[in-house]
Amino acid sequence: MINLDRTDKRILNHLQKDGSLSNLELAEKVGLSASPCSRRVKALREAGIIGKTVTVLEPRPLGLNLTALIHISMDRHTPDRFELFEAEIESYPEVQECYLITGQSSDYVLKVVVKDMEAYQQFLLGRLTRIPGVSGVQSSFVMKRAKDTTEIPIE
Structure with missing residues (x-):
């Protein structure tokens, strides 16, 4: 620190x-x-406090109208299984965020942005559920961004 x-x-x-x-x-x-x-x-x-400088894009004007929060359950809790999953997720441009979590029945939560429900279905069935070790998927769809910030409070 x-x-x-x-x-x-x-x-x-x-x-x-x-x-x-x-x-x-x-x-x-x-x-x-x-x-x-x-x-x-x-x-x-x-010092590593400033990680990177980026431009934040608005998804809707780019035709990306559907944001999904996806809870993923894995069949085994082994480092190899998690590493494989994370490496695969890293290659998916639709995935904006991926967190390994605790306190839930799932192991990961993803934030995914796609064009529409058809694109989501293709992503889910054609890619996500085909990753070895994925044993459960539960999706929620964002209806409204009540707060969306990248700022960290600095006092």
Whole structure:
């Protein structure tokens, strides 16, 4: 764990809201000159606090109208089985998130974004259920995104 001062926290909060800020814009927002701001951002990257900078796309304008949360049960709880499943899931572009979970009757939960129910059926039956070890699948479909953020609270 790294000790963050108030300026580091302000930098992180601004970058989480808008990763496209130029160094000069960011420096203005946090009250630094450009060089110290750049050094701080570099140090935050090197410390592993800033993982990557991405552009978040909206799925609907791209024709991706169906989001599913899928609970997956595995037949065996062995490292080999989990590694195989995770490697296969990694290659599926429809899967946005994959978590190994506890406290449920399932082992994994996936967030999947596809065009429509037909595309979901093809994904489910043609790919997901064919992964060795998958013994159960339970799907829920997102009706509304009540909150959708990538921001982590930095205080």
